[in-house]
């Protein structure tokens with residue numbers, strides 16, 4: 309029996325996933341949902357989809373098996389809870405929880421894990437970094453023991469506020485829509501940490517246990533302001549973590565940087581190291597280094613997804629397949645809820661540390677999934 313899937317949120321990002329879900333051989337029925345009637349009609353026409361819903365409440369009352377939620381970040385938690393409580397397997401875009409108050413967000417992580425446990429349904433986080441070629445390559449080498457003992461990692465998400473191709477001021481205005489106002493300026497860089505942390509956690513199979521972080525204040529700031537909604541003065545934040553395997557990780561979230569932008573990492577071990585920067589990727593050992601060509605790195609995918617990987621380093625098709633396949637086979641998705649909270653909680657606590665000028669703080673953990 310195939311999976312019936314409802315896609316909730318057909319904005320900039322959600323639109324990129326409709327074709328992939330529709331073409332998955334194990335998806336037997338697909339429905340669309342958006343508050344915007346115009347977007348809904350446009351996507352329904354483009355993909356020849358007849359089943360449409362005008363709100364999350366309405367689609368939750370349907371008999372669909374699964375919902376894919378790609379809405380504004382601050383809506384994910386409440387909407388995922390609603391979807392799980394309606395008995396649907398649920399996928400959400402990153403981050404799983406998002407907002408202003410760190411303690412409230414950590415409580416939301418508690419509730420998310422608890423709800424997944426109680427319902428026995430699948431929750432999967434759509435973290436694109438998990439299926440970037442660099443991450444897949446390093447997971448394979450880590451499984452072969454090629455790093456030796458992990459010693460140090462550096463991970464980063466750099467996205468300048470005024471980046472010409474994806475201007476974050478415009479993104480914020482579009483996402484807030486009619487609720488936009490100058491008070492909504494700014495956001496907390498470390499509250500969007502998953503593109504960086506996912507590489508470290510998923511490759512080392514270890515989690516962050518403590519953090520000391522600091523923030524940078526831009527002298528001519530007009531966006532990251534203590535008096536605005538997020539009460540955040542930092543455009544750039546840097547965290548130093550201790551991992552559960554003893555390794556150290558430095559994590560940089562920059563929103564003001566003279567650089568075209570980057571989601572990436574470097575990872576060092578006692579026997580081998582993975583190096584990456586805009587000039588290329590390399591594998592290093594004690595005797596030298598070799599340039600790497602990762603264009604052939606892949607994992608099995610059904611057609612037609614294998615020949616149409618989609619964006620963010622070709623990760624989209626893998627995310628779609630992982631969610632559909634895990635629901636159809638009744639197995640845990642690889643980016644399950646216990647993994648998802650290990651990507652987001654470190655950033656939440658890092659921001660709390662940065663607000664206290666680097667005070668070392670413990671990072672909560674929700675453990676491994678039950679056997």
Ligand SMILES: NC(=O)c1ccc[n+]([C@@H]2O[C@H](COP(=O)([O-])OP(=O)(O)OC[C@H]3O[C@@H](n4cnc5c(N)ncnc54)[C@H](O)[C@@H]3O)[C@@H](O)[C@H]2O)c1
Pocket residue numbers: 316317318319320321322341342343344347362363364365378379380381382383401402403434435436482483484620
């Ligand atoms: N690399 C990545 O993983 C990556 C990249 C880009 C965006 N994202 C994430 O994707 C999400 C969406 O980003 P976007 O730029 O497409 O946002 P967007 O504002 O363009 O789209 C969100 C859509 O959700 C719809 N929506 C909101 N509430 C709804 C409800 N109750 N019922 C039905 N529809 C509802 C809105 O009408 C809108 O069309 C964000 O959370 C962002 O963090 C992730």
